């Protein structure tokens with residue numbers, strides 16, 4: 205090792221092997237060979253890197269640690285003869301608090317992970333914040349963490365990236381970049397808060413972003429985002445507040461969504477998105493959420509304004525079929541309305557002579573398909589007609605509701 209210091213600003217570590225940078229900042233293009241798209245690493249150099257990393261640990265043993273523009277080689281555990289050592293000096297130990305007791309915040313800024321890697325912390329209760337800012341992940345990377353916060357800001361995922369079996373209080377993605385065919389998997393995660401901000405997945409059928417088995421306990425916050433081809437399975441947000449702002453849904457696949465706080469347009473988008481995928485049952489749920497928000501809007505408007513028609517239709521839709529959610533409700537209304545018209549009206553108007561409690565007569569009266577009024581109602585044709593009009597309206601609701609429930 206020479207006596208010259210690394211040319212990287214703010215780095216006082218000695219230069220490495222004829223380069224003008226230290227072992228952490230130097231390019232590592234010649235540290236591996238690529239054979240059939242797989243990197244074969246120079247074990248000696250990689251071992252050297254992690255030894256040096258261990259050496260310099262005291263300098264990073266403070267509350268807040270920032271790795272700036274570090275270029276990391278692979279740190280797969282079993283790649284080296286001293287693989288056990290990798291366990292100790294890799295990031296396992298870092299997040300484990302065994303060596304860095306006071307570490308609260310670990311930031312990787314403009315770093316590159318050239319090889320595959322895995323960051324795990326064994327202790328279940330840690331208060332560490334892990335931030336990746338403008339970091340490039342070139343190879344397969346896995347995170348398995350129990351930490352306070354994990355955030356990705358403008359990171360680039362070039363291969364497969366997994367966050368699995370983790371308990372993270374705050375998980376945040378802001379502006380991601382990716383290469384074609386790259387994959388981002390979030391699986392079996394328990395988070396209090398999950399944030400997605402400014403991500404565009406609209407054109408990225410070639411980029412797989414999959415979320416499965418995600419439980420969010422407090423807050424799901426998605427903004428300025430085109431969720432496009434996002435795939436979500438087994439999302440439990442039943443206890444979370446959801447905030448959507450300027451999001452676009454197109455081909456997004458949603459799982460269970462039970463409790464959502466959002467504006468009407470967001471629900472509408474969720475409804476349309478699900479409708480377009482043939483996911484009608486979920487779409488119906490979003491639709492009833494949309495109506496709930498619409499109700500709030502209409503509530504603020506007066507019956508004596510130009511909006512009275514909207515209010516009336518809303519009220520009728522709600523009463524008759526709960527916005528097409530119930531096919532049973534229209535049947536009940538049809539029966540009630542028919543009884544109201546048949547018994548009191550027909551007897552009162554037509555006179556007691558016409559009282560006919562037979563099912564035959566009742567069926568004749570309520571028959572929507574009959575084009576003419578029965579001879580005994582001819583004198584009171586307008587009442588017969590009003591019943592027909594109301595019944596048609598109810599039947600329309602019945603058909604709509606049934607269609608909603610049964611279409612494929």
Ligand SMILES: [Zn+2]
Pocket residue numbers: 210211212215216217225226227228229
């Ligand atoms: Zn350096």
